[in-house]
Amino acid sequence: MGFLWSLIIGGVLGWLAGLILGKDVPGGVIGNIIAGFIGAWLGSFVLGNWGPVLGGFYFVPALIGAIVLVLIVSLIMRSMRKNRT
Numbered sequence: 001m002g003f004l005w006s007l008i009i010g011g012v013l014g015w016l017a018g019l020i021l022g023k024d025v026p027g028g029v030i031g032n033i034i035a036g037f038i039g040a041w042l043g044s045f046v047l048g049n050w051g052p053v054l055g056g057f058y059f060v061p062a063l064i065g066a067i068v069l070v071l072i073v074s075l076i077m078r079s080m081r082k083n084r085t
Helices: 002-021 028-047 059-084
Strands: none
Touching: 002 028, 002 059, 028 059
C-alpha cells in the first residue's frame, strides 16, 4: 500500500508543478508520476529533508524539485520543437 501511495503523491506533485508553471508534463499521468519522483529526489538532494511528509516525500522540497524538473523538461521540449521546423 505504501508504494501505491507514493505513486499517487508523485503524480500529484508532478501535476501541481505543471499547474504552477502553466506547462504540460510530457507523457500525461506517467510523466506526472516520473516528474514527481525525480523532483522529490532532486529537491531532497539539493534542499534537504524538511517540511511535512506525505507519502514518504518531504512535500516542500519535492514540489520545488518537481517545478524545476518540469521547467527544464519543457524548455528542452520547446527547443527540440523549434529545431524540427
